[in-house]
Amino acid sequence: MTGKRRAVVAGATTLVLLGSGIGVAQAAPAPGAISLVAATKSVIAERYVGDEGSGIYLDLGVNVIAGKSPLEIRTTRTSYQSKIVARQIVTKNGKKTAVKLPAGSVSDFSGLRNFTTITIKNSAGKVVKKYQTDFCPNTYDSVRTRRDAPAQTPYPRYCAGRTSEGGNPFLLGSVWGIQAGWNAGINPMPTNGKAFDLAAGKYQVSVALNPAYRKFFKVPVKSATASVAVTVVNVTPEQKAASAAAVAPKTTPGGHNHGEGDESAQISDYLPQFRAPASRPTAAKVAPKTGPRPDLRSLPAWGISLEKGRNETTGQVNGRWYVNFGATVWNAGSSPLLVDGFRRTGSELMDAYQYVFDAKGKQVGSFAAGTMEWDKREGHKHWHFTDFARYDLLKADKKLAVRSGKEAFCLANTDAVDYTLKSAKWRPENTDLSTACGGNTAVAVREVLDIGNGDTYSQDRPGQSFDVTGLANGTYYIRVKANPVGKLSELSTKNNISYRKIVLGGTKTARTLSVPAVYGIRG
Structure with a gap:
């Protein structure tokens, strides 16, 4: 939240990449920036079948792997009325350059739009599903995929604004990235939000980087596709429950939430970290006027x-009315x-x-x-x-x-x-x-x-x-x-x-x- 009448303008100065020492260029990024890699040649997908219908979630094990250099993308808007613009940050000879991604690459801060096309064929070779998926380079479970890759990744764990679910709608700028030699799993499901299902059986699934991104990132054809054999098996609710019980953890630590509805459970079930005792400082009478400061x-x-x-106590309506809201100070x-x-x-x-x-x-x-x-x-x-x-x-x-x-x-x-x-x-x-x-x-x-x-x-x-x-x-x-x-x-x-x-x-x-x-x- 920002100052009166300048809530947006206050953040606008941070959105100019040139202000961060990053030049803007029209040249394409270095070749071989990314590649598609399948972790395995075949997977088994469980299809849950019950009284309320059926559904399936595909985990194909197909990943985007960054090459010799990190894949870094910065998405910004100069005001809340402006369109979001995505730029790849390319480092060459120690100098960082921002290269604008193709038009239509982003519409919000959730990731790159229509990044891959997934084609599913049945055992007879007939196409039964074909759809596009978006891609978030920031994944929680990213790991290095080769021995000489850097030991740590600096990039966030999520593409959208919140470190947990949901989040405020006033995001100004985000950073997406895959560390050199690290991975980010592709989204295997349609991004249109519609129910997705496949009948039990055997399928061949291909994942292809869409042409606009393949051209922009200069990805060779052989590195822009991956194929996985998928066997779909039916699972009943009883089988699902038994499987979940077998792998359920004995304790569950608290998660992200500042909504305060369940904080007592989080604090009592999870030992919080706190600062070790230290000598009480001698307070300055006046805060120093120079040097870095929060804002x-x-x-x-x-x-x-x-x-x-x-x-x-009873949950009964008591005749009062309340206005609820979220508030963010940054x-x-x-x-x-x-x-x-x-x-x-x-x-x-x-x-x-x-x-x-x-x-x-x-x-x-x-x-x-x-x-x-x-x-x-x-x-x-x-x-x-x-x-x-x-x-x-x-x-x-x-x-x-x-x-x-x-x-x-x-x-x-x-x-x-x-x-x-x-x-x-x-x-x-x-x-x-x-x-x-x-x-x-x-x-x-x-x-x-x-x-x-x-x-x-x-x-x-x-x-x-x-x-x-x-x-x-x-x-x-x-x-x-x-x-x-x-x-x-x-x-x-x-x-x-x-x-x-x-x-x-x-x-x-x-x-x-x-x-x-x-x-x-x-x-």
Whole structure:
């Protein structure tokens, strides 16, 4: 979320590749950038058959392998009204050049459109299925495929904005890539969302890189196709359940979620990482005025909905109305926001300190930045930093109508917002509550918001949403304000506030909500 009237413009300066020392060229990239490789010559695909129908998921084991150099693509938009543009980043003689991909390669941030064509023939050689699939170079399970490949990959694990499912619609720039000698599995299923099925039997499946990409990446014909024999077998629900039970893990760690509906389960079932005890720093009276700093920006509220209030015990409707929404504050600065909390002995309160770094990443100082408090409520049970953001519902004249009950936060890198920023962290470590918030036995906690990443809270519970029961029909604004009392040091505070217009209507028993688009986005 960004500043009032400049939520988009604030991020636009980061989208010019030339500003990152990357030139723009029209020449094609180096030959042999990628190849298609099948991990095996044949696979067995289970077709699940039950009372509600049948369906199949193909795992062909066909991968895109990067050659001697990484495959790196940056997708950006100069504003939310602009089209998304994809460019390959090519390094030659130590100089990086950005080469625009063919028209139609992208329509959103989910991946390359119509990247491959999959053709399925039955045992008689007749084509029974033929379709195109999109491709995301960022895959969670990417590994190196040859001994001399680099030991690590810098590229993100997902193409879309969120490090978990879903995500805010205000992504500005992303980075897709496959490390040299590493892999990314192709999508074997149609991308049109329609149900997919194949009868039990034997098939030959071919995967071909589509001509526009084969030409652009200069992939030889023999490296642009792969073929796999597929045997489809029927599996009943009983067989599926037995198979799942046999391989089910004994425990399940917590996953990504800042929606807070299931955080207590995550924290109790998964021992969170927290900072080892350290000497309490001597706080500077005034934050240093020079050097790298975070820059907190608020995105417009999103995922906005109207919900009837319910009794938490009985689940019965109680006559109240709530506006739920998601809120994202992100870091567009030149340094991560790093806040350490040090517990006051015998209490459930920590003193919080922001740490600052020089241009080489060396820690050069710290200063007091408020407090962290232990939230013992069900659905929380972790440490909250109290001075990160504030949510308000304003009347049409921008005067306060309702203040959200959410006033403290656990910082986590839940969403990518602009990975084309210089020094953006593409693979952040603390992406969920279990890695960032600490348990009640913690003596110290570290909470971080990395460059290019956002921290999202979905306001989906009464007490964290706006209670609009007694409000008159009309226009209101959801205001999100980062660093609300100015305790954090950042590059600018002029972009800390965002507004999102909503309109309440209807009657006392049947209220309505409309949310006008902002910057052409209805999310």
